[in-house]
Every structure is written in C-alpha cells, then in structure tokens.
Amino acid sequence: MEIKDLHVGYRTYRGTSKVLNGVHLTVKTGEKVGIIGESGCGKTTTMKTILRILPTNAVIHGGEAYLKDKNILRMGKNELNELRRKHVAMIFQDPTAALNPVFNIKTQLIDVIKSSHAHEGEKTEEFKAKCIRLLKEVALPDPERVLGSYPFQLSGGMKQRVCIAMALATPRYLLIADEPTTNLDVTIRDQVLLLIKDITEKRRLSVILISQALGAVKGFVDKVYVMYAGDTVEVADTKDLFSNPLHPYTKGFLDSTPKLTGGGFSEGIKGRVPDYIDPPSGCRFHPRCTYTLSRCKKEKPPFIDVEGNHGVACWLYYKK
Amino acid sequence: MEEAENILVVENLKKYFKTTFGTVKAVDGINFNVRSGETFGLVGESGSGKSTTGYLIMGIYTPTSGRILFKGRDISVHALKRPKHTKKDMSIVFQDPASSLNPSKTIRDIVGLPLKVHGMGKSSSEFIEKVAELLELVELPPKRFMHRRPGDLGGGEKQAVAIARAIATNPSFVVLDEPTSALDVSIQAKIIKILMKLQQELKLSYLFITHDLSLMRNVASRVAIMYLAKIYEYAPARLFFHNPLHPYTKMLLSSVPVLTDEEEALKPKDVKSTGEVSSAINPPPGCRFHPRCPFATKICKAKEPKFTMVEPEHYVACHLYTEKS
DSSP states (O other), rough: EEEEEEEEEEETTTTTEEEEEEEEEEHHHHEEEEEEOTSSSHHHHHHHHTTTOOOTTTEEEEEEEEEETGGGGGGOHHHHHHHHIIIEEESSSSSHHSSSSSSSSHHHHHHHHTTTTOHHHTOOHHHHHHHHHHHTTTOOOHHHHHOOGGGGOOHHHHHHHHHHHHTTSSOSEEEEEEETTTOOOHHHHHHHHEEEEEEEHHHTTTTEEOOOOOHHHHHSSEEEEEEETEEEEEEEEEHHHHHSSSSSSHHHHHHHOOOTTTOOOOOOOOOOOOSSOOOOSSTTTGGGGGSSOOHHHHHHOEEEEEEEEEEEOOOOOOOO | OOOGEEEEEEEEEEEEEETTTEEEEEEEEEEEETTTTTTEEOOOOOSSSSHHHHHHHHHOOOOSSSEEETTTTEEEGGGSSHHHHHHTTEEESOOOOOHHHHHTHHHHHHHHHHHHTTTTTTTTHHHHHHHHHHHHTTTHHHHHHTTGGGSSSSSHHHHHHHHHHHHHHOOOOEEEEEETSSHHHHHHHHHHHHHHHHHHHHHEEEEESSHHHHHHHHHHHEEEEETTTTTEEEEEHHHHSSHHHHHHHHHHHHSOOOHHHHHHHHSSOOOOOSOOHHHOOOOOOSTTGGGTTOOHHHHHHOOOOOOOEEEEEEEEOOOHHHHHH
C-alpha cells in the first residue's frame, strides 16, 4: 500500500475545504503502521480514500494511492467492489453503528463470507461452522448464542469482536482499524487490541491503526505517522518517535498525555485545528507552534529525512 | 477522618431504577467523603454507577435510600426540594459540552443564566461585567466570545464555557463528570490546567468522575474505585497507584496504555484483563467482581466482602485482605 501526495477536499456551502494537503503513507506487507493526530486531522478521510467510501461532496484533487501496483483512485466500479470484498477490510470506531440492528449476527457474517465469492461449492451448514470458527478465533464465549443474537443483545466489547470477525472472515491483505477501541471500556480495550494484534500477526496482515491513545499505538505498531491538519508531519519507527520526537506538534502531543507516574501536566497545544476552507499559509501548524520562523508562514516545509527511517516536515530541521 | 473538614459526606447511598427487565441497582450502598478543597476521584468503567452518583449528589435523581450531607446539611432529596442557597453552592460540568450547552443561545446567555436565577448582577452593566469576568477566568477573551454561539466554538472552548457556567454562582463544590473524555489530549491538558487553577483561586472542592486512570493520577488527591454499583477500594492517590490492592484495581491499572518505561514499571503484572462487566440487573452474588477475578475462592461467591483498612487511609473490600487480618 502506498499513498503519494494525496489531496482531498470537501465541497461545502461555504466553499471548498482543503482537508488533505499532501499525505504520504507506505505500508509494507505484514507491517503494522499507526497514524496519530488530533480529531479533525484527516486521519479518517485518508482511510476512507483508500476504500473510496468518501461522502459524495468529497473531491480528490490529486495524488496517487496504490495497492499492490494498482491505483485505487483510477479503479472502476467492479474493481472497487473487488477491493472492498477481498483486499482491504476496515474496523470502525463504533461497533453499534457498524452492525445492522435488524439482522442477527449469523446473517450478517454469512453475507460477508458470500460476498467475497470465496465460498465456491460450500453448503449452508458449512457456512455456520465457518462462522463459529470465526467467532471462536476472536475469543467470543458461547459462539452459538452470539450467532443467533441481534447486535443490541451484545455488549460493546462483544460487538467489536464480531466486527473484527467480519473483517477477517475472508483472506485480506490490509486491515484498517479506525480507533477500534475508543468506545470501549479500559479493561475491554486492552483485550480487543491484543486480539487484533494476535490475529493479524498470525495471518501476516498489514495493519493501519488509527488512534489517539498513544499508549495503545506504542504497544502495537512498527511505524508511526503523525498527521496534523491534513499533512503528514512526522514519520518514524515506533521506538524512535516516542523517545525522540522532532516536530513541535509531535512533542506537544506527547507532552499532553497524562502519565501514570503523576508529575502534573503540560500546557497542551494552544489553539485548535484550523478551518480547512481557509487553512494557514505555509506550514499549517505555524499559528500554534512555539518556534515559528518567518519562513514557516510563507512556504510549506519539505519532508526531510533526518536519520534512518525518521522523517519530519519542519523548517527547523532544514539544512542547505 | 476529621468530620469538620468534610464538605460532602455520602452514607450508604442507594439508587435503584425499575425497568421492564427488573430492577437495576445503579448505586448500591456506597460511602465516601469529599474534603474541603480537595479533588476526590471516582473511577469506574461505564455502567459502574459513577455518573449516577454524581447526579444523585446534584439532585438530578432522588436517592432510593441513604444520606447525602453537604456542609452538614442533609440534602438527599431531589434538587427541586433543596433550598436555593444550597443549589447555588454546588454545580456540575457534564461530559459532552456539545449537548450540555443550548445551541441557540449566545455564550453570554449561557454563562449568565445561573446569575439571573440566583439574582446576581442586577443591573445590565453589572451583569455583563460579571460574565466577562467569568470568561476571563476560563481563559476565553470575553470580547471575542461573549456574543458567539456554541456552534462556532471548538470542543475545548465549549467545555471552558460549561466550566464558566458552573462557577458562575461562586459555588464551593463542583461535580466534574468526565469533563475531558470528549476532548483531544492536547485540549484536555489545557482544560485540566484551567480547572486546577480555578480550584486554587476559588477554593473549590471537586468530585472528579472519570474512567481515565492516568488522568486521575495527575488530578486527584484521593481515589475511590467503583465496580457494578459498589466501591471496592478507597485510598489517597499515591497509595492507590503505587500499592493497588483490589484485583479489579490491578486489572484496570494493567490495562492502561502507557508511553514510558517508568509507567510500565508501575503496572501490576499478576492480573490480566479477562471477561466483561456482569449485568447490573442480576449482579453476581458475593463479591461482584468474582467472575473476572483470578484469585476468586469459594468465599467470594458466597459472602460480600467488608471494608478493611490495610494501611492508614487505604481501605479495600476484598476477601484476600480480610483473611490476613
């Protein structure tokens, strides 16, 4: 999976907003990648572009997105269906909204299996056995009962497990998990994350994990992308990023997270994510940055490779 | 526990809700006290009854039984039946500022409403001045914000408005019901800073309700942990995090995602997160945590554990610790 210089905007009654402003993202086979950033930074828009499930008022201004050498942005309807059926799966933030309330779990799971066309010559009974196998894989107790249940009869954690089972019902290359644990309780979060980690490692899937819970990202992924206001501002191996953050935004973001050891709070980051109709010129972070140079206001910083896999888009690290 | 210092005492408080599926025991006999000027933390997962407790204290619900004492006065009735000066003396900040602020009112009207209700700021110039002062306190420039509406504001700014409204009548006690869980971490830090500053300046006492333990570590002086309508552990914040006793506390702590190695070292290693919260309509007998507890024995299923003091001010309700003493 590779995204190059992606620009996406939304048409609104106030004018066209420019949300994504050159996003880069590379995911290798079997690699686990995290994307962090505040809400409204374009994390979910990027993911929706990958699946081409953007709302109708969205406009893709430019850029390329490749999945195994195929440009997703140029795909026709049939190819897109193929992509969604067989190649990329997504787990959403809110399992209650992701499941259909008027069908039971069995119907919904079998739907997914059938639509992938991976069931040639299988019989109805075999479907059920497959469903039960899937539910067992996501560690749901009493899978028989869960199959016959409707979503409202299950707890949040169970629903999210069903969603994971659905995402993994057929072989895939890439799993996108969009804040999969935000709506769950603390103890359940841990369980669900461990589950996703185990299963994806077993199946050697590539994973993109979007989250604001930095701790969760740290324990899960190999590489982290930091997004701010539609830009990729920093990328590094997980360990590197948390021990040696470079971009002022990343630093502020890491500092804002309360620590279990106590020791009080940082100031956070002043201001908020900008209005995308009229975003700040140059580096989009400059109105909130403490190190703003005159250049930051005029020119967008290039992506600079600092060392190894650590890259940052900030004029502070620019050397001639 | 020195009685004199307590601004709020909750004694054996219960709240049951009748539903078509049976009675939900949302709060089932809890005791705690909030001291003057401190931040008392109430932690628990969703459905544990922590918000219900906050609402009971504010008089949004009428308690089924038990007592709530505020500055020595029994206020265990619905807010409508409470004397006006008591209502003036306590307030609440809700979790979601988007739904707790009226979208059709201006910020001036929202922050000014409690002033009008309690007859503060009689003349209009005095009223405007008071509102401006409140907005200054929460670090919103009054000129820019006074005449805007909640829809024009970001999440953090909305929550700051909600805080300004909560402190408008100059209360001495504020219930903070997950005040930052709907916000980004970068904004959360700022809101917490404001809350802590206000506590210092206005000598406020807080009941801080949250599920976020890392946040709790940084704000609370004492912490109680709730599980399925009951409090299971009760300790000063430092002891609570450095020497957690109840298996549920340990499970919660071990589930917290952390960033640094020092934090990792604080996490208990002997309890892994398993199972899910049981039904509140039909809670397990004995200790309610026993179906998820790795140390559960026969007695846990049969008998409800009593509170024991393990070290000064550190109380736990668990059979593991009653047997020892």
